[in-house]
Amino acid sequence: xxxxxxxxxxxxxxxxxxxxxxxxxxxxxxxxxxxxxxxxxxxxxxxxxxxxxxxxxxxxxxxxxxxxxxxxxxxxxxxxxxxxxxxxxxxxxxxxxxxxxxxxxxxxxxxxxxxxxxxxxxxxxxxxxxxxxxxxxxxxxxxxxxxxxxxxxxxxxxxxxxxxxxxxx
Numbered sequence: 001x002x003x004x005x006x007x008x009x010x011x012x013x014x015x016x017x018x019x020x021x022x023x024x025x026x027x028x029x030x031x032x033x034x035x036x037x038x039x040x041x042x043x044x045x046x047x048x049x050x051x052x053x054x055x056x057x058x059x060x061x062x063x064x065x066x067x068x069x070x071x072x073x074x075x076x077x078x079x080x081x082x083x084x085x086x087x088x089x090x091x092x093x094x095x096x097x098x099x100x101x102x103x104x105x106x107x108x109x110x111x112x113x114x115x116x117x118x119x120x121x122x123x124x125x126x127x128x129x130x131x132x133x134x135x136x137x138x139x140x141x142x143x144x145x146x147x148x149x150x151x152x153x154x155x156x157x158x159x160x161x162x163x164x165x166x167x168x169x
Contacts (some may be wrong), residue, residue, distance in 0.1 A: 001027075001029055001030075001102060001103075001104040001127050001128055001129045001140060002029035003140060004127035004140050004141065004142035005029055005030055005033050005071075005102065005126075005127050005142075006099070007035060007044055007048035007142060007155065008033075008100060008125055008127070008142060008144065009034055009037050010031035010152075010155060011148050011149060011151060011152060012037065012068075012069065012148065013073075013151065014037050014068060017027075017038045017039070018038045018039070018066055018067075018068045018143070019036045019040070019063055019066045019067045019068065020034040020036055020037070020039070020040050020041075020067070020068065020069045020070075020071060021042075021043055021056070021059055021063075021069070021070045021071070021097070022034060022040060022041075022043070022070075022071045022072065022169070023038075023042060023043045023045065023051055023072055023073070024042050024043070024044065024045045024081045025045055025049060025051065025073055025078070025079070025081070026071070026073055026078050026102065026125040027073065027077055027102065029102065029104075030071055030072075031100040032075060032156055034069075034086075034167060035073060037140045038068065038069075039066075040066075041059055041063065043055050043056045043059055044106075048079075049076065049078065049079045049081065050079075050081055051072070051081075051083055051088075052129055052169065053087075053091075054103065056070075056088070056091060057091060058163070060091060060092070060094075061095070061099065063082075064095050065095070065096055067092075067095060067097045068092075068097055068098065069097060069098050069099070069100060070088060070090055070092040070097050070098070070099045070100070071099070071100040071102070072085070072099070072100075072101060072102070073081070073101070073102045073106075074079075074101045074102060074103045074104075074105065074106030074107070074110065074112070074126075075105040075106040076105065077104070077105045082106065082110070085099070085101050085106075085112075085123060086113075086121035086123075087121070088123045089122060089123055089124070090120045090121045091117075093120055093121075093122070094120075094161050097117040097123040098125065099123060099124050099125070100124065100125035100126070100127070100144075100147075101123050101125065101127075102127060103126045104126060104127070104128050104129050104132060105132075106128070107126075107128040108128075108132040108133050111169070112126065114126060114143065117145070123143075123150075124144060124145065125142070125143065125144040126141075126142075126143050126144075127140070127141065127142045127143075128140065128141050129141075
């Protein structure tokens with residue numbers, strides 16, 4: 001999950017002044033990768049550690065159209081609270097932002113419907129670790145729109161990442 005989120009942070013295009021909204025309930029893997037990519041603001045949590053939906057709405061409205069991405073855990077690895085990711089997706093989309101869900105703790109425990117791209121509650125990006133769903137160690141998943149992954153140079157080169165190699169370059 002950590003590598004997938006870092007890959008997305010590397011690929012996601014931010015302009016000067018763009019913002020990422022995240023929460024105080026995030027694992028460091030879904031907080032630190034965004035800090036050197038855009039201005040990061042944190043949505044508050046309440047006394048029980050639950051996401052403050054009113055604060056999210058306020059921050060989306062106040063910072064429109066600078067918020068490009070809402071990144072949120074699907075399920076807290078501390079409290080076990082499951083966020084309503086579809087409601088959060090709809091809120092983000094209403095403000096022309098995308099949503100990225102850290103699904104590391106969610107995917108192993110419940111079915112996740114990312115919904116069709118045109119659906120207002122569509123999950124734009126989701127990342128999770130394979131070992132948490134009993135896949136071999138070292139595997140992981142990052143789902144998102146193909147066009148995001150086609151931009152820029154690959155992080156790792158070799159194999160099928162190039163069309164031609166010469167000694168000059």
